[in-house]
Amino acid sequence: MSFLASKKLGVSLLLICLCTWLLCPTATAQSYDDTYFAQNSLEEIMESFRAQYGLTESNFSLCYYNTVTGESYTFADDHFMVAASTFKLPLNLYYYEMEQSGEIASDAPIPNSGTTLDQCHYQSLVWSNNEVSLAMLYNLGTFRQYKEKMCTYFSMAQEDIDYVYWVDNYYCTQMMMDALKYLYDRQDTFSQMIDYLKQAQPGEYFKAYVSDYEIAHKYGYFEGAINDVGIIYTPQPYLLACYTQDVADGAHVVGKVNELLCAYTVWHGKMDEQAAQLEETVNKEEENSSSQISQMEETDSQTSPSLSEETNPPTPTPQQETTSATENQTAPSAQTDISSSETGSSNSSEPQPNDTSAATSQSYLEENLWWMLLVAFGIFLFGGLGIRIAFKLGKGSRNYRGKYLPKK
Numbered sequence: 001m002s003f004l005a006s007k008k009l010g011v012s013l014l015l016i017c018l019c020t021w022l023l024c025p026t027a028t029a030q031s032y033d034d035t036y037f038a039q040n041s042l043e044e045i046m047e048s049f050r051a052q053y054g055l056t057e058s059n060f061s062l063c064y065y066n067t068v069t070g071e072s073y074t075f076a077d078d079h080f081m082v083a084a085s086t087f088k089l090p091l092n093l094y095y096y097e098m099e100q101s102g103e104i105a106s107d108a109p110i111p112n113s114g115t116t117l118d119q120c121h122y123q124s125l126v127w128s129n130n131e132v133s134l135a136m137l138y139n140l141g142t143f144r145q146y147k148e149k150m151c152t153y154f155s156m157a158q159e160d161i162d163y164v165y166w167v168d169n170y171y172c173t174q175m176m177m178d179a180l181k182y183l184y185d186r187q188d189t190f191s192q193m194i195d196y197l198k199q200a201q202p203g204e205y206f207k208a209y210v211s212d213y214e215i216a217h218k219y220g221y222f223e224g225a226i227n228d229v230g231i232i233y234t235p236q237p238y239l240l241a242c243y244t245q246d247v248a249d250g251a252h253v254v255g256k257v258n259e260l261l262c263a264y265t266v267w268h269g270k271m272d273e274q275a276a277q278l279e280e281t282v283n284k285e286e287e288n289s290s291s292q293i294s295q296m297e298e299t300d301s302q303t304s305p306s307l308s309e310e311t312n313p314p315t316p317t318p319q320q321e322t323t324s325a326t327e328n329q330t331a332p333s334a335q336t337d338i339s340s341s342e343t344g345s346s347n348s349s350e351p352q353p354n355d356t357s358a359a360t361s362q363s364y365l366e367e368n369l370w371w372m373l374l375v376a377f378g379i380f381l382f383g384g385l386g387i388r389i390a391f392k393l394g395k396g397s398r399n400y401r402g403k404y405l406p407k408k
Contacts, residue, residue, distance in 0.1 A: 042064075042071070045264065046062075049256075053256075057075075058079075058245070059245045059247050060076065060242075061076040061173045061241075062077070062173060062240075062241065062243075063077045063176070063240070063241045064239070064261055067238060069236065069272065074173075076173075077172060077173045077177070081171070082169065082222060082223070082224075082225035082227075082245060083169050083176075084220025085128045085133070085222070086219070086220040087169055089180075090153050091146075092121055093183060093193065095121070096190055099117070100189065104117060112138070113131070115132070117136075119132075121192070122196060125197055125200060126196050128201075128219070150175075153175075153182050154178045155178050173243050176241035177229075180239040184239060194231075197218060197230065198216045205217060205226075205258075206232065206258040207255075208252075208255030209258070210258055210259055213262065214232075217230025224246040225245050226247070226251050226253075226254055227243045227254070228242055228258075232258065232265075234265050234269065236265055240257075242258070
Protein backbone atom coordinates (compact mmCIF):
# COMPACT_ATOMS: atom_id res chain seq x y z
CA MET A 1 0.00 0.00 0.00
CA SER A 2 1.40 3.36 -0.99
CA PHE A 3 1.98 6.16 1.51
CA LEU A 4 -0.80 8.25 -0.07
CA ALA A 5 -3.31 5.40 0.22
CA SER A 6 -2.31 4.81 3.85
CA LYS A 7 -2.78 8.48 4.57
CA LYS A 8 -6.26 8.50 3.02
CA LEU A 9 -7.22 5.39 5.00
CA GLY A 10 -6.02 6.99 8.22
CA VAL A 11 -7.99 10.16 7.55
CA SER A 12 -11.11 8.10 6.74
CA LEU A 13 -10.84 6.14 9.99
CA LEU A 14 -10.35 9.35 11.91
CA LEU A 15 -13.49 10.86 10.36
CA ILE A 16 -15.49 7.71 11.14
CA CYS A 17 -14.38 7.81 14.78
CA LEU A 18 -15.20 11.51 15.00
CA CYS A 19 -18.69 11.05 13.55
CA THR A 20 -19.34 8.09 15.88
CA TRP A 21 -18.26 10.18 18.85
CA LEU A 22 -20.50 13.08 17.85
CA LEU A 23 -23.56 10.98 17.04
CA CYS A 24 -23.39 8.56 19.95
CA PRO A 25 -25.69 9.97 22.66
CA THR A 26 -23.91 8.21 25.50
CA ALA A 27 -20.38 9.03 24.42
CA THR A 28 -19.87 12.07 26.61
CA ALA A 29 -21.74 14.46 28.83
CA GLN A 30 -23.05 17.56 27.15
CA SER A 31 -21.57 20.84 28.32
CA TYR A 32 -23.90 23.79 28.76
CA ASP A 33 -22.82 27.36 28.19
CA ASP A 34 -23.42 29.67 31.17
CA THR A 35 -24.90 32.19 28.75
CA TYR A 36 -27.66 29.72 27.95
CA PHE A 37 -28.74 29.60 31.59
CA ALA A 38 -28.37 33.35 32.01
CA GLN A 39 -30.59 34.12 29.04
CA ASN A 40 -33.33 31.54 29.68
CA SER A 41 -35.59 30.74 32.61
CA LEU A 42 -35.86 27.21 33.98
CA GLU A 43 -39.30 26.88 32.36
CA GLU A 44 -37.87 27.85 28.97
CA ILE A 45 -34.93 25.47 29.39
CA MET A 46 -37.22 22.55 30.23
CA GLU A 47 -39.62 23.42 27.43
CA SER A 48 -36.75 23.23 24.97
CA PHE A 49 -35.64 19.90 26.47
CA ARG A 50 -39.12 18.39 26.14
CA ALA A 51 -39.38 19.54 22.55
CA GLN A 52 -36.01 17.97 21.77
CA TYR A 53 -37.07 14.51 23.01
CA GLY A 54 -40.79 14.63 22.19
CA LEU A 55 -41.94 14.60 25.82
CA THR A 56 -45.58 15.25 26.65
CA GLU A 57 -47.90 15.07 29.65
CA SER A 58 -48.80 11.51 28.74
CA ASN A 59 -45.26 10.10 28.63
CA PHE A 60 -43.23 12.35 30.93
CA SER A 61 -43.55 13.66 34.50
CA LEU A 62 -40.97 15.56 36.53
CA CYS A 63 -40.44 17.34 39.86
CA TYR A 64 -37.33 19.40 40.68
CA TYR A 65 -36.57 21.13 43.99
CA ASN A 66 -33.47 23.09 45.09
CA THR A 67 -33.03 22.46 48.82
CA VAL A 68 -31.06 25.70 49.34
CA THR A 69 -32.95 28.30 47.31
CA GLY A 70 -36.34 26.60 47.29
CA GLU A 71 -36.59 26.96 43.51
CA SER A 72 -38.84 24.30 42.02
CA TYR A 73 -40.13 23.10 38.68
CA THR A 74 -42.90 20.62 37.94
CA PHE A 75 -44.36 19.12 34.82
CA ALA A 76 -47.41 16.82 34.95
CA ASP A 77 -46.43 16.04 38.54
CA ASP A 78 -49.94 14.83 39.47
CA HIS A 79 -50.15 12.41 36.54
CA PHE A 80 -50.21 8.83 37.85
CA MET A 81 -47.81 6.56 36.00
CA VAL A 82 -46.27 3.10 36.44
CA ALA A 83 -43.84 3.52 39.33
CA ALA A 84 -41.73 0.40 38.67
CA SER A 85 -39.19 -0.08 41.49
CA THR A 86 -39.42 3.51 42.76
CA PHE A 87 -42.21 2.28 45.07
CA LYS A 88 -39.43 0.82 47.23
CA LEU A 89 -38.39 4.31 48.38
CA PRO A 90 -41.44 5.07 50.59
CA LEU A 91 -41.75 1.38 51.50
CA ASN A 92 -38.27 1.21 53.07
CA LEU A 93 -38.75 4.64 54.61
CA TYR A 94 -41.83 3.34 56.43
CA TYR A 95 -39.95 0.27 57.77
CA TYR A 96 -37.05 2.39 59.05
CA GLU A 97 -39.53 4.49 61.03
CA MET A 98 -41.13 1.32 62.42
CA GLU A 99 -37.69 0.28 63.67
CA GLN A 100 -37.14 3.67 65.35
CA SER A 101 -40.51 3.53 67.06
CA GLY A 102 -39.82 0.00 68.35
CA GLU A 103 -42.59 -1.68 66.33
CA ILE A 104 -40.11 -4.03 64.70
CA ALA A 105 -36.49 -5.03 65.22
CA SER A 106 -33.85 -4.71 62.51
CA ASP A 107 -33.00 -8.40 62.87
CA ALA A 108 -36.63 -9.52 62.72
CA PRO A 109 -37.32 -12.08 59.95
CA ILE A 110 -39.66 -10.90 57.22
CA PRO A 111 -42.10 -13.60 56.10
CA ASN A 112 -41.59 -14.92 52.54
CA SER A 113 -38.29 -12.98 52.21
CA GLY A 114 -36.00 -15.65 53.56
CA THR A 115 -33.99 -13.07 55.52
CA THR A 116 -34.10 -10.41 58.22
CA LEU A 117 -35.28 -6.83 57.90
CA ASP A 118 -31.79 -5.31 57.80
CA GLN A 119 -30.90 -7.58 54.87
CA CYS A 120 -34.21 -6.75 53.22
CA HIS A 121 -33.26 -3.06 53.27
CA TYR A 122 -29.96 -3.80 51.59
CA GLN A 123 -31.45 -6.09 48.94
CA SER A 124 -34.36 -3.80 48.20
CA LEU A 125 -32.43 -0.50 47.98
CA VAL A 126 -29.05 -1.49 46.60
CA TRP A 127 -30.03 -4.38 44.31
CA SER A 128 -33.73 -3.56 43.85
CA ASN A 129 -34.72 -7.14 44.70
CA ASN A 130 -38.40 -7.55 43.80
CA GLU A 131 -39.13 -10.72 45.80
CA VAL A 132 -37.77 -9.24 49.02
CA SER A 133 -39.57 -5.94 48.40
CA LEU A 134 -42.93 -7.64 47.79
CA ALA A 135 -42.48 -9.65 50.99
CA MET A 136 -41.96 -6.38 52.87
CA LEU A 137 -45.03 -4.87 51.17
CA TYR A 138 -47.45 -7.68 52.10
CA ASN A 139 -46.03 -7.93 55.60
CA LEU A 140 -47.84 -4.62 56.22
CA GLY A 141 -51.24 -6.10 55.33
CA THR A 142 -53.37 -6.00 52.21
CA PHE A 143 -52.39 -3.99 49.14
CA ARG A 144 -54.92 -1.32 50.10
CA GLN A 145 -53.56 -1.16 53.66
CA TYR A 146 -50.02 -0.84 52.30
CA LYS A 147 -51.09 2.05 50.04
CA GLU A 148 -52.83 3.80 52.93
CA LYS A 149 -49.65 3.57 55.02
CA MET A 150 -47.61 5.09 52.18
CA CYS A 151 -49.88 8.14 52.21
CA THR A 152 -48.13 9.09 55.48
CA TYR A 153 -45.48 10.84 53.37
CA PHE A 154 -47.67 12.48 50.74
CA SER A 155 -49.23 15.95 50.79
CA MET A 156 -51.93 15.06 48.26
CA ALA A 157 -55.39 14.69 49.76
CA GLN A 158 -56.82 11.18 49.41
CA GLU A 159 -59.85 12.45 47.49
CA ASP A 160 -57.47 13.84 44.85
CA ILE A 161 -55.63 10.54 44.43
CA ASP A 162 -56.47 8.66 41.26
CA TYR A 163 -58.25 5.31 41.65
CA VAL A 164 -55.44 3.47 39.87
CA TYR A 165 -53.13 4.27 42.80
CA TRP A 166 -55.18 2.07 45.15
CA VAL A 167 -55.28 -1.02 42.91
CA ASP A 168 -51.92 -1.08 41.12
CA ASN A 169 -48.31 0.03 41.33
CA TYR A 170 -49.00 3.60 40.25
CA TYR A 171 -47.55 6.72 41.79
CA CYS A 172 -46.97 10.29 40.64
CA THR A 173 -43.76 12.33 40.87
CA GLN A 174 -45.42 14.71 43.32
CA MET A 175 -45.71 11.82 45.80
CA MET A 176 -42.10 10.83 45.22
CA MET A 177 -40.96 14.41 45.77
CA ASP A 178 -42.79 14.48 49.12
CA ALA A 179 -41.01 11.28 50.15
CA LEU A 180 -37.62 12.68 49.04
CA LYS A 181 -38.16 15.86 51.07
CA TYR A 182 -39.08 13.82 54.12
CA LEU A 183 -35.94 11.73 53.70
CA TYR A 184 -33.63 14.70 52.99
CA ASP A 185 -34.83 16.64 56.03
CA ARG A 186 -34.03 13.61 58.26
CA GLN A 187 -30.79 12.37 56.75
CA ASP A 188 -29.18 11.80 60.14
CA THR A 189 -32.10 9.58 61.15
CA PHE A 190 -31.99 7.60 57.90
CA SER A 191 -28.22 7.56 57.35
CA GLN A 192 -28.15 3.84 56.46
CA MET A 193 -30.90 4.28 53.89
CA ILE A 194 -29.06 7.23 52.31
CA ASP A 195 -25.88 5.15 52.14
CA TYR A 196 -27.67 2.27 50.41
CA LEU A 197 -29.23 4.64 47.89
CA LYS A 198 -25.78 6.07 47.09
CA GLN A 199 -24.49 2.58 46.37
CA ALA A 200 -27.34 1.72 44.02
CA GLN A 201 -26.85 1.31 40.25
CA PRO A 202 -23.64 3.26 39.52
CA GLY A 203 -23.30 4.72 36.01
CA GLU A 204 -26.99 4.38 35.15
CA TYR A 205 -30.12 6.56 35.17
CA PHE A 206 -29.37 9.80 37.10
CA LYS A 207 -25.73 8.69 37.38
CA ALA A 208 -25.28 8.14 33.64
CA TYR A 209 -23.90 11.63 32.83
CA VAL A 210 -23.20 13.06 36.28
CA SER A 211 -20.19 11.66 38.11
CA ASP A 212 -18.77 14.70 39.90
CA TYR A 213 -21.38 14.64 42.68
CA GLU A 214 -22.82 11.93 44.90
CA ILE A 215 -26.31 10.73 44.03
CA ALA A 216 -28.65 8.80 46.32
CA HIS A 217 -31.35 7.39 44.03
CA LYS A 218 -33.96 4.69 43.58
CA TYR A 219 -34.38 3.79 39.93
CA GLY A 220 -37.11 1.69 38.30
CA TYR A 221 -37.67 -0.14 35.02
CA PHE A 222 -40.77 -2.09 34.04
CA GLU A 223 -42.39 -2.68 30.63
CA GLY A 224 -41.60 0.70 29.05
CA ALA A 225 -41.56 2.66 32.29
CA ILE A 226 -38.06 4.00 33.01
CA ASN A 227 -37.93 6.15 36.15
CA ASP A 228 -35.57 7.53 38.75
CA VAL A 229 -35.97 9.53 41.97
CA GLY A 230 -33.20 10.78 44.20
CA ILE A 231 -31.00 13.37 45.91
CA ILE A 232 -28.14 14.95 43.93
CA TYR A 233 -25.46 16.41 46.22
CA THR A 234 -24.29 19.42 44.26
CA PRO A 235 -23.08 22.48 46.29
CA GLN A 236 -26.78 23.32 46.40
CA PRO A 237 -28.30 19.83 46.74
CA TYR A 238 -31.48 19.26 44.76
CA LEU A 239 -34.20 16.61 44.69
CA LEU A 240 -35.41 15.12 41.43
CA ALA A 241 -38.19 12.72 40.48
CA CYS A 242 -38.60 11.72 36.83
CA TYR A 243 -41.07 9.25 35.29
CA THR A 244 -41.20 8.24 31.62
CA GLN A 245 -43.49 5.84 29.76
CA ASP A 246 -42.72 4.38 26.34
CA VAL A 247 -40.21 7.13 25.53
CA ALA A 248 -37.62 6.27 22.92
CA ASP A 249 -34.40 5.54 24.81
CA GLY A 250 -36.01 6.49 28.13
CA ALA A 251 -32.86 5.72 30.14
CA HIS A 252 -30.95 8.25 28.04
CA VAL A 253 -33.67 10.86 28.60
CA VAL A 254 -33.65 10.27 32.36
CA GLY A 255 -29.86 10.65 32.45
CA LYS A 256 -29.89 13.73 30.23
CA VAL A 257 -32.54 15.59 32.20
CA ASN A 258 -30.47 15.13 35.35
CA GLU A 259 -27.34 16.29 33.52
CA LEU A 260 -29.18 19.43 32.39
CA LEU A 261 -30.61 20.22 35.83
CA CYS A 262 -27.27 19.48 37.48
CA ALA A 263 -25.51 21.99 35.21
CA TYR A 264 -28.27 24.54 35.84
CA THR A 265 -28.12 24.08 39.63
CA VAL A 266 -24.32 24.36 39.74
CA TRP A 267 -24.44 27.52 37.60
CA HIS A 268 -27.18 28.96 39.80
CA GLY A 269 -25.07 28.19 42.88
CA LYS A 270 -22.06 30.02 41.40
CA MET A 271 -24.22 33.06 40.65
CA ASP A 272 -25.58 33.04 44.20
CA GLU A 273 -22.06 32.71 45.60
CA GLN A 274 -20.82 35.65 43.54
CA ALA A 275 -23.80 37.71 44.65
CA ALA A 276 -23.13 36.78 48.28
CA GLN A 277 -19.45 37.74 47.94
CA LEU A 278 -20.42 41.06 46.38
CA GLU A 279 -22.89 41.73 49.17
CA GLU A 280 -20.26 40.81 51.75
CA THR A 281 -17.77 43.21 50.13
CA VAL A 282 -20.33 46.01 50.14
CA ASN A 283 -21.19 45.34 53.78
CA LYS A 284 -17.51 45.40 54.74
CA GLU A 285 -17.03 48.71 52.93
CA GLU A 286 -20.05 50.14 54.73
CA GLU A 287 -18.70 48.90 58.07
CA ASN A 288 -15.30 50.44 57.32
CA SER A 289 -16.96 53.73 56.35
CA SER A 290 -19.03 53.69 59.54
CA SER A 291 -15.91 52.93 61.58
CA GLN A 292 -14.02 55.81 59.95
CA ILE A 293 -16.91 58.18 60.61
CA SER A 294 -17.06 57.05 64.24
CA GLN A 295 -13.32 57.63 64.62
CA MET A 296 -13.63 61.11 63.10
CA GLU A 297 -16.49 61.96 65.41
CA GLU A 298 -14.51 60.68 68.39
CA THR A 299 -11.51 62.76 67.33
CA ASP A 300 -13.73 65.84 66.96
CA SER A 301 -15.22 65.28 70.39
CA GLN A 302 -11.71 65.06 71.88
CA THR A 303 -10.49 68.29 70.22
CA SER A 304 -13.66 70.31 70.91
CA PRO A 305 -12.90 71.01 74.64
CA SER A 306 -9.51 72.50 73.71
CA LEU A 307 -11.12 74.77 71.14
CA SER A 308 -13.77 75.88 73.65
CA GLU A 309 -11.09 76.66 76.20
CA GLU A 310 -9.32 78.89 73.66
CA THR A 311 -12.52 80.64 72.61
CA ASN A 312 -14.02 80.96 76.09
CA PRO A 313 -11.29 81.33 78.74
CA PRO A 314 -12.07 79.58 82.00
CA THR A 315 -13.79 81.62 84.72
CA PRO A 316 -11.23 82.60 87.36
CA THR A 317 -11.59 81.11 90.80
CA PRO A 318 -12.26 83.38 93.80
CA GLN A 319 -8.61 83.05 94.82
CA GLN A 320 -7.48 84.19 91.34
CA GLU A 321 -9.89 87.16 91.46
CA THR A 322 -8.51 88.24 94.88
CA THR A 323 -4.94 88.00 93.66
CA SER A 324 -5.79 90.07 90.57
CA ALA A 325 -7.49 92.76 92.62
CA THR A 326 -4.50 93.01 94.93
CA GLU A 327 -2.14 93.35 92.00
CA ASN A 328 -4.31 96.11 90.51
CA GLN A 329 -4.33 98.03 93.81
CA THR A 330 -0.56 97.81 94.32
CA ALA A 331 0.32 99.20 90.90
CA PRO A 332 -2.12 102.05 90.02
CA SER A 333 0.60 104.47 89.01
CA ALA A 334 2.02 102.09 86.47
CA GLN A 335 -1.39 101.60 84.90
CA THR A 336 -1.93 105.40 84.87
CA ASP A 337 1.43 105.98 83.22
CA ILE A 338 0.71 103.38 80.62
CA SER A 339 -2.71 104.86 79.90
CA SER A 340 -1.25 108.36 79.69
CA SER A 341 1.47 107.29 77.35
CA GLU A 342 -1.03 105.47 75.16
CA THR A 343 -3.31 108.57 75.12
CA GLY A 344 -0.43 110.89 74.38
CA SER A 345 0.79 108.82 71.53
CA SER A 346 -2.70 108.69 70.11
CA ASN A 347 -3.14 112.53 70.32
CA SER A 348 0.25 113.18 68.79
CA SER A 349 -0.43 111.03 65.78
CA GLU A 350 -4.03 112.06 65.05
CA PRO A 351 -6.31 114.79 66.56
CA GLN A 352 -9.39 113.40 68.23
CA PRO A 353 -12.75 115.13 67.63
CA ASN A 354 -14.26 117.11 70.51
CA ASP A 355 -17.80 115.78 70.72
CA THR A 356 -18.76 118.19 73.59
CA SER A 357 -17.76 121.46 71.79
CA ALA A 358 -19.59 120.40 68.61
CA ALA A 359 -22.78 119.78 70.56
CA THR A 360 -22.47 123.20 72.28
CA SER A 361 -22.00 125.07 68.95
CA GLN A 362 -25.05 123.37 67.47
CA SER A 363 -27.16 124.36 70.49
CA TYR A 364 -25.98 128.03 70.29
CA LEU A 365 -26.82 128.22 66.59
CA GLU A 366 -30.34 126.88 67.14
CA GLU A 367 -31.03 129.43 69.95
CA ASN A 368 -29.85 132.56 67.96
CA LEU A 369 -31.07 131.65 64.52
CA TRP A 370 -34.05 134.07 64.52
CA TRP A 371 -32.08 137.28 65.03
CA MET A 372 -29.40 136.15 62.59
CA LEU A 373 -32.07 135.78 59.93
CA LEU A 374 -33.38 139.27 60.86
CA VAL A 375 -29.93 140.80 60.44
CA ALA A 376 -29.46 139.09 57.12
CA PHE A 377 -32.82 140.45 55.91
CA GLY A 378 -31.88 143.98 56.98
CA ILE A 379 -28.61 143.78 55.19
CA PHE A 380 -30.33 142.56 52.07
CA LEU A 381 -32.97 145.31 52.25
CA PHE A 382 -30.72 148.25 52.97
CA GLY A 383 -27.94 147.00 50.71
CA GLY A 384 -30.30 146.79 47.75
CA LEU A 385 -31.66 150.30 48.47
CA GLY A 386 -28.15 151.72 48.64
CA ILE A 387 -27.22 150.13 45.35
CA ARG A 388 -30.31 151.63 43.70
CA ILE A 389 -29.55 155.18 44.98
CA ALA A 390 -25.99 154.88 43.75
CA PHE A 391 -27.21 153.81 40.36
CA LYS A 392 -29.54 156.76 40.08
CA LEU A 393 -26.87 159.25 41.03
CA GLY A 394 -24.47 157.88 38.48
CA LYS A 395 -27.02 158.07 35.68
CA GLY A 396 -27.86 161.67 36.49
CA SER A 397 -24.27 162.76 36.30
CA ARG A 398 -23.88 161.35 32.85
CA ASN A 399 -26.98 163.18 31.48
CA TYR A 400 -26.37 166.49 33.20
CA ARG A 401 -25.78 169.44 30.84
CA GLY A 402 -25.59 172.26 33.22
CA LYS A 403 -24.51 175.79 32.59
CA TYR A 404 -21.17 175.10 33.88
CA LEU A 405 -20.36 172.65 31.16
CA PRO A 406 -19.59 173.73 27.67
CA LYS A 407 -22.10 172.80 25.01
CA LYS A 408 -21.03 170.60 22.23
